[in-house]
Amino acid sequence: MTGEQGRRALVMRGGWEGHAPVEATELFIPFLEKHGFEVHRADSPAPYADAAFMAEVDLIVQCYTMGTIEPAQLKGLEAAIRAGTGMAGWHGGIADSFRNSSDYLHLIGGQFACHPGKDPAERDGSQADNFVPYTVNLLPEAGGHPITEGIADFDLVTEQYWVLTDDYIDVLATTTQKIRPWDPWHREVTSPAIWTRRWGAGRIFVTTPGHSLDVLHHDSVRTIIERGMLWASR
Template sequence: MREALIVWGGWSGHEPQECAKIIEEMLQEDGFKVYVENSTEAFADPSIHDLSLIVPIVTMSKIEKEEVTNLAAAIESGVGIAGYHGGAGDSFRDSVDYQFIIGGQWVAHPGNIINYSVNVTRPDDAVMEGIEDFPYTSEQYYMHVDPSNEVLATTTFTGDHAYWINGVVMPVVWKRHYGKGRVFYSSLGHQAKEFDVPQMKTIFRRGASWAAR
């Protein structure tokens, strides 16, 4: 049986505990044995090297050097990591080691909660199979991203809320590798209710399964 660890915490506005419960149930339905912790101290535990998957849900906050060093070593050795929105893409702002794993870092969401479109760029990928472009209402994440990411979906900024980014095409969903580990990220999922959007939930579910060894 594949084993997964969910670590939640950080800024409460992203409803990390509620989202952790949703993902826990999702992974259990997919055959995982799931462990849930609410402290980054879990990342320092040597036993994480035996996991199939790690799901961080920790917006902002801090990670200690020994925690991120052990996490990075686990991913490099083959443990998968799957995250979404600020729970993974705006975690530990002072840790470039962590950002190197995820492949991106949030820097802005002009206009805050707005209507925008998610455009599927890799319909041939198993994560995106059967999913077409879809409208979305949430924070449209502007991110600094790693050029080695394999981008599966994007969004285009209109410039209505920051005129100088008009027409910028920004990755929304990507896959990458960190050593032997698979990394999956989706910028969708500001709060727990967004898991009610079928495309958002399906993308994360498939991405997590892909990442898990």
């Protein structure tokens, strides 16, 4: 894929530091610049409220876990996407942002619920308590999509997101929570792992893998995010 010259990207990052928002987004900024984007960095959602600025943004890359968003900021974000600005993100940076806002959850189409962890007997209180082996399963229709074309199912050992979603998302890949002796659920649960969403003239791309830098360096994960950013951009 090659990008057009003269596009503008806003990389908005912050929130919970456990997802290394600065380091994670810096991995992808050279890719954006290579594809002709002028990249602006922000450490809060404040720019979303600047209508004149947002009108010139072609792509938002958001990595902001939890935190809060003000009504004017959310209104500006939604208006920009509705008018054609694209939005892309991974893991909690997009699917676990702004829990205070049901309208944000509606915009994105999927919300982190939990990441079931290891056997309690194996936990030590670290983030690794929630690192489990799982598979990202590409759907048949993903074979011809520009984000996932040529990518096969792949395995990870990291947080496996159980997400709550609606049926207005277009799912490209899923992951299935297994039944384990220590879990309270009684059947397997399949959640979207990669999805897109159309909103007005805009496009939204979400992938749930991406907890840590090593996951973002995984060939399939990185390729999917790079392609997803280009797909979402105006």
